[in-house]
Amino acid sequence: MEIKMIALDLDATLLTSDKTISAANTQILKQLHAAGLKIVICTGRPINVIQDYINQLGLTGVNDYTITFNGSLVINNATRAAIFKHGLTKEDFVPLMQFVQANNDPLNILDFDSIYELTELAPSQYHQIMKADVQFIPTTFADLSDQIEYSKAIMSTDPSRLDQARAAFDSAGKYHVVRSQPNILEFLAPHMNKAVGLKALLTHFGWTFNNLMAFGDAENDLEMLKQAGMGVAMQNGSPEAKAVSNATTTFDNDHDGVAEFLTRYFK
Structure with a gap:
């Protein structure tokens, strides 16, 4: 080898x-x-x-x-x-968006260039955790483009809440869900x-x-x-x-x- x-x-x-x-x-x-x-x-x-x-x-x-x-x-x-x-389409995120809205959770959606902060949801911790000079674009889910490909979505909040969300959300067949840091749960394309x-x-x-x-x-x-x-x-x-x-x-x-x-x- x-x-x-x-x-x-x-x-x-x-x-x-x-x-x-x-x-x-x-x-x-x-x-x-x-x-x-x-x-x-x-x-x-x-x-x-x-x-x-x-x-x-x-x-x-x-x-x-x-x-x-x-x-x-x-x-x-x-x-x-x-x-x-x-990546994923905007339509792919609809089940996740419905879940976070119902549970008052935060969500960031990323394309391959930008990070979008969904303003109709609870505040996200992702900006503080990133500690990087990168622009977070405030927007609503409705205003996200359906003409581009997205890399992933991120839920960033207290670890205990992420544990609860992961246990409650049925992601089977929709996303590959991984915990990259204690305060970050990521939703990628399946597989x-x-x-x-x-x-x-x-x-x-x-x-x-x-x-x-x-x-x-x-x-x-x-x-x-x-x-x-x-x-x-x-x-x-x-x-x-x-x-x-x-x-x-x-x-x-x-x-x-x-x-x-x-x-x-x-x-």
């Missing part, structure tokens, strides 16, 4: 708790990138929100890519051309996940999952951790993430867990 690509989740994996990439993580990833390995950030966020991280790691070449929106978009970092894109985007990117390079090492910690990382030739769960990761992985880091995300594992693995 020859590792040619390293896929990295951001929150609680590559990033510290204060949302930064440590010097040690930066150094080893830049070294491996210079040696010819593909370093791929895999995130639920749009690429413009993580541009500073891309720049910090030097992933700005014409053959550098990012997995965004939890697999729904695979985008070239330099040209912003997509090699894979799959959409990070492994789907990674498969498209691996195929683009003529590789397979046997050539992939993936790092993650949470529910939205499970598929890529399971499919990767070397799936690596963070020491601070969930029991579910550790159960589907080949290995677990010695240290957590605040103590260079990624860097220590990579240094030991690649010697």
